[in-house]
Amino acid sequence: MGKNKKGLWLRYKPSADELAQVVTEKVFSMGGNVFLEQVPVWFDYTFFNKASDPVLNASPDEYLYRLKNSAARLVILSESNTKAMANVKPERRTMRNKAVEPYVHEALKTDEKGDFKTPWCGVIWPTEAYAQDMGMSLAECREYIFNAMYLDEENPIRRWKRIARGQKKMIGDVLNGTKNITIVDESNGTNLTMSVEDHRWMNADGHVNFPDNEIFNAPRKTSVNGVLTIPSLPQYYQGGPEVRDIRLVFKDGKVVSWDAKVGKDYLDEFLTKTLGANYIGEVALGGHSKIDRISKQILLDEKMGGTVHLALGRAYDLHVLGNADRSGLNQSAVHWDLIKDMKYPEAYVQLDNRLKLVWSKPFEQWITQKLYSEGAHRQM
Numbered sequence: 001m002g003k004n005k006k007g008l009w010l011r012y013k014p015s016a017d018e019l020a021q022v023v024t025e026k027v028f029s030m031g032g033n034v035f036l037e038q039v040p041v042w043f044d045y046t047f048f049n050k051a052s053d054p055v056l057n058a059s060p061d062e063y064l065y066r067l068k069n070s071a072a073r074l075v076i077l078s079e080s081n082t083k084a085m086a087n088v089k090p091e092r093r094t095m096r097n098k099a100v101e102p103y104v105h106e107a108l109k110t111d112e113k114g115d116f117k118t119p120w121c122g123v124i125w126p127t128e129a130y131a132q133d134m135g136m137s138l139a140e141c142r143e144y145i146f147n148a149m150y151l152d153e154e155n156p157i158r159r160w161k162r163i164a165r166g167q168k169k170m171i172g173d174v175l176n177g178t179k180n181i182t183i184v185d186e187s188n189g190t191n192l193t194m195s196v197e198d199h200r201w202m203n204a205d206g207h208v209n210f211p212d213n214e215i216f217n218a219p220r221k222t223s224v225n226g227v228l229t230i231p232s233l234p235q236y237y238q239g240g241p242e243v244r245d246i247r248l249v250f251k252d253g254k255v256v257s258w259d260a261k262v263g264k265d266y267l268d269e270f271l272t273k274t275l276g277a278n279y280i281g282e283v284a285l286g287g288h289s290k291i292d293r294i295s296k297q298i299l300l301d302e303k304m305g306g307t308v309h310l311a312l313g314r315a316y317d318l319h320v321l322g323n324a325d326r327s328g329l330n331q332s333a334v335h336w337d338l339i340k341d342m343k344y345p346e347a348y349v350q351l352d353n354r355l356k357l358v359w360s361k362p363f364e365q366w367i368t369q370k371l372y373s374e375g376a377h378r379q380m
Helices: 014-029 043-050 061-068 090-099 101-107 128-134 138-148 156-175 264-273
Strands: 007-012 034-038 070-077 120-124 180-185 190-195 202-204 214-217 225-230 244-251 254-262 280-286 307-313 335-341 347-351 355-360 365-370 376-378
Touching (some): 014 034, 014 070, 061 101, 090 264, 128 138, 180 225, 254 264, 280 335
Parallel strands (some): 007 034
Antiparallel strands (some): 180 190, 214 280, 307 335, 347 355
16 A cells, blocks of 8 residues: 555544554554544434435445545444434435445456455444443453454464365365255244355455355345245344344245234335345355354354355345356345354255255354265364
8 A cells, every 4th residue: 555545445433443543553554544434423313314315315426436546445333322223214224325336336346356356344343332232341242252353362363264264165165066055944944945056155254354254155036935934033234123033935036925023114114115125145154153142233143153144135246257147146225134043953054955054063163964864074
């Protein structure tokens, strides 16, 4: 960053001043520049509730300009009130999400190798609000988040490199070449099948989200069929209300019926008011053994060990390299990760007609089992 005028675009809220200062000082020491965007605590609520429709629909020209002049982006999640957006009408957020799609598309562009043209990372910083959502003191929250980053270990970088190698091995030895995936939980009637043929598995190992530890792909849009039931874990989307005990029925990719014991009105609006929200854009395996509870922060929760998550809405272009066919990727202005616990004897992920993936509690990682066989070996 020291060789040109571009710098690090650093976006955060005041609660993360401590981390923002450390990052800024480090970049300066390396000869680089920093473009700060500190968002006031009151701004998001005021914007979505007070701004006119033309303002919500305005082109994201400023963000596109900043992106063009940034060598990299860092977003620090540091909310001091996680309920600030709870009463914002979903359609107003959807309106803005749709308006900024040109920026999102540009920000997530990849090169011929599949790397982001403008590197970026999102990281969570412990705050009082996050601690309250987790039912912890701030000290406990800090410990939980920092442990999830492996900062409690003597050599965190070595641990993350080991995770990267293990997930790369899982992708290379097990997942690559898989055409069809079936998520099964016999205890609640889940049986959901989809195709990922010709779509690329991604190794999420701490470079883009931190903490990380997941492997993800995008199903072919119209290939999803069956039933998905999420009976235990509460679900949250961008500060909205709790949605619990969800049941979704898919036919040719589309959610054709749905229910929830808590938050059904919110789920109704989400599925019916946004183009593409009723199709799946991502399927993923969570592998982080130290993330073991719902914190209401998706950056953490989607990585929970022994879970799968499926995102309603947008699929990322990075699952297809270059100019290859992207017609199987769902397009939407939203992306809501629904997390399903798979740590039950009746739950597994089937790969074609050859393997099962199950979560091993003793090993605290995913292992493979040959179909119709008791043999198993460690993979992740």
